[in-house]
Amino acid sequence: MSTFRQHCRRWGRFIANRARFPQATIGDSSFVSGDSQLSPAVTLGKECRVFSARLGTGTRLGDEVVIGPRSQVMRSSLGRACSVEADAEVIGSALAEFVAIQTRSRINQVQIGRFSYVAREAYLNTVVIGRFSSIGPRVMAGLGEHPTDLISTAPVFYSTLRQSGASFAPKQAVLERRPITIGHDVWVAANVFIRDGVTIGDGAIVAAGAVVHQDVPAYAMVGGVPAKLIRFRYPADQIERLLALQWWGWDEARLRAAAPWFAQPRLEAFFEHTAVRAQPVRS
Numbered sequence: 187m188s189t190f191r192q193h194c195r196r197w198g199r200f201i202a203n204r205a206r207f208p209q210a211t212i213g214d215s216s217f218v219s220g221d222s223q224l225s226p227a228v229t230l231g232k233e234c235r236v237f238s239a240r241l242g243t244g245t246r247l248g249d250e251v252v253i254g255p256r257s258q259v260m261r262s263s264l265g266r267a268c269s270v271e272a273d274a275e276v277i278g279s280a281l282a283e284f285v286a287i288q289t290r291s292r293i294n295q296v297q298i299g300r301f302s303y304v305a306r307e308a309y310l311n312t313v314v315i316g317r318f319s320s321i322g323p324r325v326m327a328g329l330g331e332h333p334t335d336l337i338s339t340a341p342v343f344y345s346t347l348r349q350s351g352a353s354f355a356p357k358q359a360v361l362e363r364r365p366i367t368i369g370h371d372v373w374v375a376a377n378v379f380i381r382d383g384v385t386i387g388d389g390a391i392v393a394a395g396a397v398v399h400q401d402v403p404a405y406a407m408v409g410g411v412p413a414k415l416i417r418f419r420y421p422a423d424q425i426e427r428l429l430a431l432q433w434w435g436w437d438e439a440r441l442r443a444a445a446p447w448f449a450q451p452r453l454e455a456f457f458e459h460t461a462v463r464a465q466p467v468r469s
């Protein structure tokens with residue numbers, strides 16, 4: 187397309203966006219479909235695309251963010267090149283750059299580091315996820331707990347949250363939710379349930395269908411109901427070396443250059459070819 191045409195198209199979008207959503211701040215070359223709903227004080231960076239979605243007050247999208255049809259993003263910040271697929275919900279969350287939330291997933295009070303993704307139909311509540319982590323389809327994390335040592339497990343007796351629409355409790359008597367932490371480069375496979383308060387260490391793998399009820403050490407592979415150690419992925423001394431390397435903090439250029447050494451199994455070759463110190467990055 188000629189530069190003149192591109193220029194006209196950009197201006198066309200700018201004028202249409204200003205007319206439809208006068209209180210939002212919409213960056214250059216961004217497209218917002220006319221049937222989208224934008225609350226006041228929503229900010230979009232450059233080259234974003236929002237299709238038939240709802241963006242709530244306080245939401246900030248970085249450059250090149252894509253929001254799919256019928257999705258909702260409320261009180262959240264999304265870094266550069268994040269995507270939220272159709273029918274997904276992102277509430278009160280902070281996503282670093284290059285984070286994808288796949289279709290029909292719901293995340294609430296979740297922080298996610300760069301290059302991580304949440305596959306379809308996952309439900310995550312009050313979770314901190316590191317960088318380069320893969321959260322599989324239908325993973326459930328942070329659903330809350332009922333006490334097991336009281337006469338009744340019904341929240342109406344101990345919770346003021348009115349789960350059933352009523353509460354007999356004069357004050358909150360039980361801690362119902364505890365945050366979950368998932369480290370860097372973790373793979374949580376399909377249909378995993380993670381109990382409140384659990385920490386999953388860097389480099390760990392959780393096998394499909396597991397119920398994780400206690401902390402998982404770094405570079406462990408766990409599976410089953412309840413989840414048990416299957417094996418450690420590397421000997422203890424090599425795990426220490428991997429953790430000391432903190433490669434998930436490297437800048438993008440360094441990661442791209444080192445990519446072939448990540449996509450092969452020999453640890454010694456990996457250490458040898460990635461030994462140069464890198465500049466850590468934020469987010």
Ligand SMILES: CC(C)(COP(=O)(O)OP(=O)(O)OC[C@H]1O[C@@H](n2cnc3c(N)ncnc32)[C@H](O)[C@@H]1OP(=O)(O)O)[C@@H](O)C(=O)NCCC(=O)NCCS
Binds near residue numbers: 375396409
């Ligand atoms: C865990 C998994 C990655 C296999 O890893 P692997 O290193 O190839 O492991 P193996 O197949 O050699 O199995 C090792 C042991 O783990 C057990 N195991 C494998 N998968 C398991 C599971 N889902 N739950 C419990 N135990 C499992 C095996 O029975 C075997 O046990 P044994 O040593 O007593 O015989 C794989 O089984 C899995 O769960 N994949 C998930 C796929 C998925 O969810 N994809 C969605 C995309 S995110």
